[in-house]
Amino acid sequence: MHRESIVRILRETGDLLEIQEANPFRVRAYHNAARAMEGLTGEPQEMLEDGSLAEVPGIGAGLVAAIAEILQTGRLTLHDELRRQFPPGLLDLFRVPGLGAKRIRILHRELGIGSPGELERAAREGKVAALAGFGARSQEKILSGLEALGRYDERHLVDHARHQALRLLEHLRRHPAVRRAEIAGSLRRWCETIGDLDFVAAVSGAKRIEVAAHFATAPGCEEVVASGETKVALRLAGGFEADLRMVEADEFATALHHFTGSKEHNIALRTRARHDGLTVNEYGLFRGEERLDCPDEASIYRHLGLAFIEPEMREGLDEIERAAAGPLPSLIEDGDLRGTFHVHSTWSDGTASLEGMARAAAALGWEYLGIADHSRSAAYAGGMSVEQVREQWAEIDAWNARGEAPWLFKGIESDILVDGALDYPDELLLDFDFVVASVHSRFRLPREEMTARIVRAVRHPCTTFLGHPTGRLLLAREGYEVDLDAVLDAADEAGVIVELNANPHRLDLDWRVLRARLPRNMRTSIHPDAHSLQGLEDVLWGVHAARKAGARAVDVLNCEPLSKVREHFAGRRARARRLLAGDR
Secondary structure (H helix, E strand, O other): OOHHHHHHHHHHHHHHHHHOOOOHHHHHHHHHHHHHHHOOOOOHHHHHHHOHHHHOOOOOHHHHHHHHHHHHHOOOHHHHHHHHOOOOOHHHHHHOOOOOHHHHHHHHHHHOOOOHHHHHHHHHOOOOOOOOOOHHHHHHHHHHHHHHHHHHHOOEEHHHHHHHHHHHHHHHHOOOOOOEEEEEHHHHOOOOEEOOEEEEEEOOHHHHHHHHHHHOOOOOEEEEEEEOOOEEEEEEOOOOEEEEEEEOHHHHHHHHHHHHOOHHHHHHHHHHHHHOOOEEEOOEEEEOOEEOOOOOHHHHHHHOOOOOOOHHHOOOOOHHHHHHHOOOOOOOOHHHOOEEEEEOOOOOOOOOOHHHHHHHHHHOOOOEEEEEEEOOOOHHHOOOOHHHHHHHHHHHHHHHHOOOOOEEEEEEEEEOOOOOOOOOOHHHHOOOOEEEEEOOOOOOOOHHHHHHHHHHHHOOOOOOEEOOOOOOEOOOEOOOOOOHHHHHHHHHHHOOEEEEEOOOOOOEOOHHHHHHHHHHOOOEEEEOOEOOOHHHHHHHHHHHHHHHHOOOHHHEHHHOOHHHHHHHHHHHHHHHHHHHHHHO
8 A cells, every 4th residue: 555545544534533523632533644645654554563653653553554554555534434424525615725624514514515617616606705704805715726627637738747847857957065966756767748847856955945945936926835854745837736856866766666656656666675684665675674776777677676667667457576587678869860851830720831941950950851731622731723733743843853851742632521531532642652541620529430440541542641540639638439459450450550649649659559469569759749959859748658658769660770761661652552543
């Protein structure tokens, strides 16, 4: 049982007892125990077994029994009983600034409020101001607190989070007492959406107060939520919260590993350590009282008989078992990309000219670039007519005639029409170097119809890539209802490559799906879906999503050199001509 889960159960039990107006000493006992558990340096299970848990100030005999029940069952009977007596959302009211147990009790008793949503409605109707002890000013503060709660509850796209985190990291490293500092948490694992920003810094104990004060002057800091000897929590403009953990230099590697997570990965690692007679936590790797030398994260895994596991892969799946079996595959790296496809220009809805996109790709050191503007049905995006397609081809030919890098491939992002057809006559489609087939309309088709629509498109002989295969927009729109396995099977049979759309609003194909398909020899291609010069750099997010899936350079088409990509496209076009000729 993770320590944070024990702390949560104890704290919630104390909160619910306080709302119930239970004995204040009993309420205090649960809150004190929660605080004591938060500050533990050892593993709760081991401390329970060796009796040292009972010696921790703030944890009496009754609370030791409660913690033992949580460790054994994952639950606490009293906690379950109390939760059944109140609405499920009542505990969320404790997160509203300015609300404590007494006020929550009044709101629940007098107005039947049991969630932040109900509280907001009552406040907007003026009912909160009418309660004794509240008034109009309190009601306004509650509404402001609810607005902040909603804002700071949001998750963030990885690109926004990384931009903010890098600014904070640069600021943190400026203090001379900071010997080392790194980003941790879900951002270091390159998850597609991020909650809090986490940092770990090596700072000697005597200097931590100075560093905490320095961190609080970071750009965009609106409030210091908490500040102590080892942790600082900030609330930032834009809805971010940032947590800094400060440790001694010889604890840095294990602390960075611990606070990188994921929780599931750490649990699996601790289980393996116990089997080897070791203990691992944020403070170090121990054999009994002896702390083993861990100057870096690789040494932690080495002591445990494991190959190094990259941060992106630490999601508590089967990475521990795979690392125990031998070296893990070398994952794709940013520098492995030789070019990309699915790039837009001013020929449709891009903001940069074709030549501008080519020069930006050259600055990135790419050998080739695949232009794929929108097809004619995408009127909303300036889709190209047949005449415009031929004009664009002439411009591409003129660029390639110069002999400058990158080589430009003639592509198109063809709308998948509602019946699954592509957007131009076959005669024109055959003359493109590649075709990205994408859904841009009628997202709410029934599952069977959407599946049939996309399957028909990937079976079209001219389709080279399936674009953003689920249509999701992270934090904005769920993907369409589709039998994705059927679509991917059809793509595999047809030799169509499913793109990993690297736009940070999409990151579609999801890394979990790619991870499951890689053992079946699935290949992908990382595309930025760029509509600007800067948008080309979005391939970064796709590379790290591919790394989360365990992809190697060999699994990604656009890690191939120009000669191999030309061969691939030529082979696809020859196949398409044969198949379409057979249909006539």
